[in-house]
Amino acid sequence: xxKFLFVIAMMTxxxxxxxxxxxSALLTASGLTCSMxxxxxxxxxxxxxxxxxxxxxxxxxxxxxxxxxxxxxxxDVLKDAVTGAGFAVxxxxxxxxxxxxQLAKDTHLKLGGATYHIINAEGQHVSGEKTVTVVDKNxxxxxxxxxxxxxxxxxxxxxxxxxxxxGANITAGxxxxxxxx
Amino acid sequence: xxxxxxxxxVVCLFLSVNHAGAQELFTYTEPASNMPTKSLGIRLTNxxxxxxxxxxxxxxxxxxxxxxxxxxxxxxxxxxxxNSAGPMxxxxxxxxxxxxxxxxxxxxRHFRMAAFGxxxxxxxxxxxxxxxxxxxxxxxxLGLIATQLLHKQAISASLSYEQITDNGxxxxxxxxxxxxxxxxxxxxxxxxLPAKYTSYKQTNFNVMLEVLGQYQPQTGQHYVDIAPSxxxxxxxxxxxxxxxxxxxxxxxxxxxxxxxxxxxxxxxxNVL
Numbered sequence: 001x002x003k004f005l006f007v008i009a010m011m012t013x014x015x016x017x018x019x020x021x022x023x024s025a026l027l028t029a030s031g032l033t034c035s036m037x038x039x040x041x042x043x044x045x046x047x048x049x050x051x052x053x054x055x056x057x058x059x060x061x062x063x064x065x066x067x068x069x070x071x072x073x074x075x076d077v078l079k080d081a082v083t084g085a086g087f088a089v090x091x092x093x094x095x096x097x098x099x100x101x102q103l104a105k106d107t108h109l110k111l112g113g114a115t116y117h118i119i120n121a122e123g124q125h126v127s128g129e130k131t132v133t134v135v136d137k138n139x140x141x142x143x144x145x146x147x148x149x150x151x152x153x154x155x156x157x158x159x160x161x162x163x164x165x166x167g168a169n170i171t172a173g174x175x176x177x178x179x180x181x
Numbered sequence: 182x183x184x185x186x187x188x189x190x191v192v193c194l195f196l197s198v199n200h201a202g203a204q205e206l207f208t209y210t211e212p213a214s215n216m217p218t219k220s221l222g223i224r225l226t227n228x229x230x231x232x233x234x235x236x237x238x239x240x241x242x243x244x245x246x247x248x249x250x251x252x253x254x255x256x257x258x259x260x261x262x263x264n265s266a267g268p269m270x271x272x273x274x275x276x277x278x279x280x281x282x283x284x285x286x287x288x289x290r291h292f293r294m295a296a297f298g299x300x301x302x303x304x305x306x307x308x309x310x311x312x313x314x315x316x317x318x319x320x321x322x323l324g325l326i327a328t329q330l331l332h333k334q335a336i337s338a339s340l341s342y343e344q345i346t347d348n349g350x351x352x353x354x355x356x357x358x359x360x361x362x363x364x365x366x367x368x369x370x371x372x373x374l375p376a377k378y379t380s381y382k383q384t385n386f387n388v389m390l391e392v393l394g395q396y397q398p399q400t401g402q403h404y405v406d407i408a409p410s411x412x413x414x415x416x417x418x419x420x421x422x423x424x425x426x427x428x429x430x431x432x433x434x435x436x437x438x439x440x441x442x443x444x445x446x447x448x449x450x451n452v453l
Contacts, residue, residue, distance in 0.1 A: 030287050030289075031287070031291035031330070032289075032330075033332075035381055035383065035385060035417040036204075036385070036414050036417045036448070038417070039418060040220065042381070043220075043450035043451055044218075058381070059377060061288065084218035084219070085217040086214055086215050086216070087286060088284070141287050142287070143287070
């Protein structure tokens with residue numbers, strides 16, 4: 001039955017679930033070492049409407065961000081908060097409640113209101129809380145982006161927008177983030 | 182020449198021991214990085230200039246507002262106050278704009294470049310050959326800054342072109358004195374405390390060392406200064422700089438070859 005649902009999901013091109021929530025994130029900021037710089041990122045993230053609380057490790061520049069219950073989480077807004085403070089995102093890991101599903105490479109799914117494209121699953125079954133990494137441009141370091149770009153040839157990875165490679169069920173031009181499991 | 186060699190030796194020694202970490206919020210120069218978007222900075226710079234020719238110490242006060250317009254652009258506006266010609270009064274005003282056009286960020290490191298421009302009006306007497314639009318002359322400056330942060334060590338260099346005109350209120354440049362100059366700087370800094378970060382409330386203590394020079398192609402005259410400074414950052418928001426600037430070599434007639442700086446700067450996040 002699960003396999004059948006998975007096939008249906010793949011045919012429709014997108015897996016959706018009403019309870020698919022992004023609960024928190026681990027964001028590593030790059031380009032800084034000083035606490036004044038870190039504080040400017042902290043203050044900028046604090047202003048993001050869907051952020052509930054932030055903890056920071058000043059030595060590693062890792063921000064643990066908890067999101068408001070049921071809120072839509074837009075990774076671009078988090079990234080813009082960091083770049084607005086003058087720095088960049090080195091890694092963004094999302095801790096999300098996944099719908100009970102099986103994930104294959106190029107599965108699309110909705111989490112916390114945003115559309116995601118899985119780039120490296122092998123049909124594994126996921127259910128409940130899982131940590132995934134956003135690997136789009138400006139969410140990883142320049143060197144990491146170059147590495148991912150060599151592996152992922154789809155146009156939507158380069159543009160960050162849904163295109164013909166994403167299937168007919170996703171409106172072209174929809175912002176699409178790419179996830180590594 | 183001997184002094185320059187000595188100075189290079191001091192800089193090299195400083196760089197070689199600079200492993201523990203550094204900041205790029207230099208006392209006498211700006212890094213290629215900008216302040217956060219929508220934030221406002223208040224900077225109060227006090228300079229004590231040892232005006233040997235006149236046998237007095239001149240006090241200069243530069244209150245400055247700084248605005249992070251967006252992630253790449255910051256704008257400063259300042260008033261220039263001095264007691265060089267009598268009681269303390271406003272003698273000029275200036276604006277400074279910095280645009281960051283390159284930023285390669287990695288964890289705990291970055292390489293950034295920025296272009297900057299300064300325009301200033303000043304109405305005090307033009308007594309000296311040194312060109313300084315940030316405090317003494319009417320004119321402008323255009324330049325480039327490159328800053329490398331490498332696992333907590335920061336090194337920054339700048340190169341700029343400065344052009345002055347006659348000051349306001351009929352205060353003209355002495356005939357024969359240069360009106361154009363090339364400025365250059367090399368700065369580095371080192372984080373001394375805290376050894377390990379635990380909170381934003383810890384006071385940061387940094388030591389800076391900067392080399393500041395000016396060459397005037399019209400006359401071939403120049404100066405090279407060395408400027409060590411100490412910096413305290415309180416609650417990751419308020420900065421206190423204490424600096425000393427000393428000429429190492431030069432043949433320009435300057436207001437002061439020795440000066441002291443005391444600055445307080447406070448950053449207000451997300452206010453604009």
